[in-house]
Amino acid sequence: MAWYKKLHWKIIIGLVLGLIWGLISSATGTADFTTNYIRPFGTIFVDLLKLIAVPLILASLVVGITSLNDMAKLSRMGGKTIAIYMITTTFAITIGLSVVNIMQPGKALPEETRLNLMESYGENVEERDEAARELLEQSPLQFLVDIVPENVFEAASDNSNMLQVVFIAILLGIGLINIPMQKGAVLINFFDSLNDVIIRIVDFIMKTAPYGVFALMAAVIVDLAGDDLSQALNLLRALGWYCLAVIIGLMLHVFIVYSSLFKLFSKMRLIDFFRAIRPAILLGFSTSSSAATLPVTMERVEKNLGVNDEVSSFVLPVGATINMDGTSLYQAVAAVFIAQALGMDLTIAQQLTIVLTATLASIGAAGVPGAGIIMLVIVLQAIQVPVEGIALILGVDRILDMLRTAVNITGDAAVSVAVAHTEGLLGDLHFDDE
DSSP: OOGGGSHHHHHHHHHHHHHHHHHHHHHTTOHHHIIIIIHHHHHHHHHHHHHHHHHHHHHHHHHHHHHHOOHHHHHHHHHHHHHHHHHHHHHHHHHHHHHHHHHOGGGGSOHHHHHHHHHHHGGGHHHHHHHHHHHHTSOTTHHHHHHSOSOHHHHHTOGGGHHHHHHHHHHHHHHHHTSOHHHHHHHHHHHHHHHHHHHHHHHHHHTTHHHHHHHHHHHHHHHHHTTOHHHHHHHHHHTHHHHHHHHHHHHHIIIIIIHHHHHHHOOOOHHHHHHHHHHHHHHHHHHOOHHHHHHHHHHHHHHTSOBOHHHHHHHHHHHHHHOOHHHHHHHHHHHHHHHHHTTOOOOHHHHHHHHHHHHHHHHHTTTSTTHHHHHHHHHHHHTTOOGGGGGGTGGGHHHHHHHHHHHHHHHHHHHHHHHHHHTTOBOOOOOOOO
16 A cells, blocks of 8 residues: 555545645735634534544443453553553653753743733633633542532533543443343444444544544644734744643653663563554644544544453543643643743742642542643642743643644554553554554
């Protein structure tokens, strides 16, 4: 097969062409055309992925639990998953703090640029501040309360309620393994068939991925630049050192933490891991949504990485909601960058507070739209840095969001491999680029 016919290359080509189209559109003053006639195709593509996320999780998790037929094994797997997620998140924040303290990007920001950014984006901060305040006023255990839904259909109607869907599926699976097999067989066969159908639908949707990615990338460039490309270039130039700090931190986390995870819990090479799941990572980068990418992530993890569906159907939905390694690392870099830009020196105690607050906020803000920025508000309030400083980074947040989402998805898949290996449920690698 020719290289350009492989799925990951088609997606990469779509990304590049979308970038070129967005640049041309901004340079020629036709941004409105891209917004009105190109962006909708990207929106449709993302909505298709979100459409099948909830039924896929429900079906695959019910089938996985009923085939597991062992409550002790289920609880053990759940404990491992949460523990590894918390450990990798803590490492991510620590790496982010190390990088930003060494590079000190905030001190490289000119005073004039700082004032211009505060003026341009200051009005967008108030809404995030209010959302963070509401979150902080909740009980510390509110995230546990939110896991249990009042209504099955309401939980299934919103992709931000992913943990509630997981909870429902676990209850349903436990109920099925506690009734006679002949009574539950019909329902188990139904979910098994539904799971197979949805996987096939994922294959159909992925055939449109290059076009969806093209539209999404073009829309991102237009949002950043509008009809004035020089404005975007000036913004990137001003915040380049900050962006570089985030990118270096994300790369260090992937190559240090995830490669170490594989050495500890499996013999998988990092390069083989990336080769097996690259379409999911590219989609995560394009959509900036772990939830939207979840169906593709599950398919690639099961089909290519050899992770048993008993593991993937539990570990990945939970990870898409609470595992935010990339986002948490970004919180650390952004918080210290803002403090540096405002002329504030953070103490060791304040930086340790960032580690604790960002780790807890990654769980508490899981179901909140725009969770990354809201988490950052919580972190800034905890270390007594003015939240208005968020205006300094809002201009480039969309691009960095794409990068940190790709790392979040990489982390979800890496942890699923580790958990599967410890449970003896990890099969052979399979490279299928179709």
